[in-house]
Amino acid sequence: MSTRQIGISSLIFLAIYVVQESIISQFRLPGGGFSILIIFVLSWAIMSERDIAAVIGFSGGLLMDLSQNTSGPFGQWTLIMLLAGYGISYLGYGDDNFFGGALGVVFSIVLGNLLIELLFLISAPLLGVSIGSFGQIISTLFGTSVWTLFLTPIVLPIFARLYKTIFQAGSLA
Amino acid sequence: MSKGGQSRTRLLLVILIVTSLFLVTLDLRGVKLLDNLKQGMHNVVSPFQRTANSALSPVKGFFSDISLLGRSGSQIEKLEKENAALKLELLERQDADVQIDQLKSILDLAGTAGYKIVNAKVISQGSYQSFAQTVTIGSGSNSGIAQNMTVLSEYGIAGIVKEVYPNSALIQLASDPAFRIGVRIVNSQQIGFLTGRGERSAVLQLLDNSTDINVGDILMSRGSIANRPFVPGVPVGYVTTVDNSAGTIAQSATVRYYTDFSKLSVLAVVVGGPSTNPGDALVPQKPRPIPTPTVTVFVTPTPTPSN
Numbered sequence: 097m098s099t100r101q102i103g104i105s106s107l108i109f110l111a112i113y114v115v116q117e118s119i120i121s122q123f124r125l126p127g128g129g130f131s132i133l134i135i136f137v138l139s140w141a142i143m144s145e146r147d148i149a150a151v152i153g154f155s156g157g158l159l160m161d162l163s164q165n166t167s168g169p170f171g172q173w174t175l176i177m178l179l180a181g182y183g184i185s186y187l188g189y190g191d192d193n194f195f196g197g198a199l200g201v202v203f204s205i206v207l208g209n210l211l212i213e214l215l216f217l218i219s220a221p222l223l224g225v226s227i228g229s230f231g232q233i234i235s236t237l238f239g240t241s242v243w244t245l246f247l248t249p250i251v252l253p254i255f256a257r258l259y260k261t262i263f264q265a266g267s268l269a
Numbered sequence: 270m271s272k273g274g275q276s277r278t279r280l281l282l283v284i285l286i287v288t289s290l291f292l293v294t295l296d297l298r299g300v301k302l303l304d305n306l307k308q309g310m311h312n313v314v315s316p317f318q319r320t321a322n323s324a325l326s327p328v329k330g331f332f333s334d335i336s337l338l339g340r341s342g343s344q345i346e347k348l349e350k351e352n353a354a355l356k357l358e359l360l361e362r363q364d365a366d367v368q369i370d371q372l373k374s375i376l377d378l379a380g381t382a383g384y385k386i387v388n389a390k391v392i393s394q395g396s397y398q399s400f401a402q403t404v405t406i407g408s409g410s411n412s413g414i415a416q417n418m419t420v421l422s423e424y425g426i427a428g429i430v431k432e433v434y435p436n437s438a439l440i441q442l443a444s445d446p447a448f449r450i451g452v453r454i455v456n457s458q459q460i461g462f463l464t465g466r467g468e469r470s471a472v473l474q475l476l477d478n479s480t481d482i483n484v485g486d487i488l489m490s491r492g493s494i495a496n497r498p499f500v501p502g503v504p505v506g507y508v509t510t511v512d513n514s515a516g517t518i519a520q521s522a523t524v525r526y527y528t529d530f531s532k533l534s535v536l537a538v539v540v541g542g543p544s545t546n547p548g549d550a551l552v553p554q555k556p557r558p559i560p561t562p563t564v565t566v567f568v569t570p571t572p573t574p575s576n
Contacts, residue, residue: 228467
């Protein structure tokens with residue numbers, strides 16, 4: 097990974113973060129809404145090798161921890177996103193993977209998003225974070241999954257193009 | 270992947286996991302290592318939030334108004350094009366009217382109790398990803414706002430100030446699962462604790478098990494030392510269901526907040542508490558039933574003609 101690739105990737109990460117924090121957070125969407133940053137991290141991680149995917153997850157999680165809206169200790173999201181990035185790359189990378197088609201990628205991102213939320217719910221009580229009523233948790237899990245399923249096919253081509261532009265152009269140079 | 274590549278990946282993964290755990294440990298031990306970075310990031314994002322708030326203000330209600338989509342048709346499309354500018358203006362006006370109404374109610378509330386308040390617009394909603402309930406307001410320490418101050422909506426308690434920045438502040442809503450407030454029941458003066466559940470309802474636990482809670486009982490805030498984080502006498506909510514299960518140590522009930530957390534656009538931060546406890550001055554008035562006019566009809570039987 098070259099310095100140029102790291103620089104451009106960092107700028108894109110920051111741009112996505114600003115979009116999430118300033119635009120998407122304006123709407124109180126039914127069912128809890130979605131996180132464009134999680135979708136972005138998972139879609140890039142699935143296209144990357146495991147070590148790069150781990151770094152992508154780590155960076156995305158660090159940004160989520162820097163968000164003012166995050167509850168829980170600093171580092172919780174970093175750890176969760178790191179594991180999610182590595183995990184999804186482990187399943188998705190290679191010629192013999194089962195996420196070969198676009199549909200598979202979309203469903204793996206939805207599943208990844210759900211697993212991230214579940215990881216947060218599992219780790220939250222251990223770290224002293226309150227998580228609300230059972231009904232609210234189920235509603236949020238369902239809502240965020242539906243939103244991610246709806247949004248991922250729209251943004252995935254953009255994220256994939258960005259990835260190819262940065263990493264494939266970089267590797268050819 | 271080669272054997273060397275695999276070991277390199279494993280090493281990187283271990284380093285990143287250890288770093289994450291290191292950050293968690295530091296935070297849990299109270300070492301605010303990255304607080305400045307977090308504040309710096311917020312200062313970067315805050316102007317974008319303000320701009321987006323102003324720009325998106327007319328269309329924020331889109332998702333609640335989505336049921337109107339079924340009316341689409343060629344004629345409506347034509348009319349929509351013709352009236353687009355007027356609609357935008359109207360939406361802006363409606364948005365401003367709602368904010369004025371909310372502001373008026375907040376001022377009434379604060380004025381009655383003698384609270385000194387600072388009003389602020391909600392510039393950003395919190396994220397659901399962490400199952401937390403927060404909003405960001407467009408005023409901060411430059412306006413006299415400090416951490417752990419009570420935040421009011423037009424109907425009563427909205428939350429407390431969790432983090433303060435120079436020109437904005439993060440508000441932990443009363444619906445947040447980590448939110449706790451000491452309350453008293455208006456009629457019986459019993460005291461208890463209210464805990465948020467991530468929605469508009471909350472759980473009340475009384476400290477004394479000897480008295481009864483009734484559906485409809487009104488809860489007010491008890492107030493804290495030096496009025497922080499809670500000033501006394503703020504309407505909180507009313508009891509909707511009572512848990513009468515046997516064997517419980519403390520009696521509990523479900524409470525519905527007066528504040529509708531999905532419609533917050535203007536909030537007030539109490540920067541100065543009342544000189545005297547307002548007591549029950551802010552107890553919400555029950556709606557007066559509109560008398561239904563009754564019509565009494567007197568029927569006098571007409572004598573039937575006898576043959």
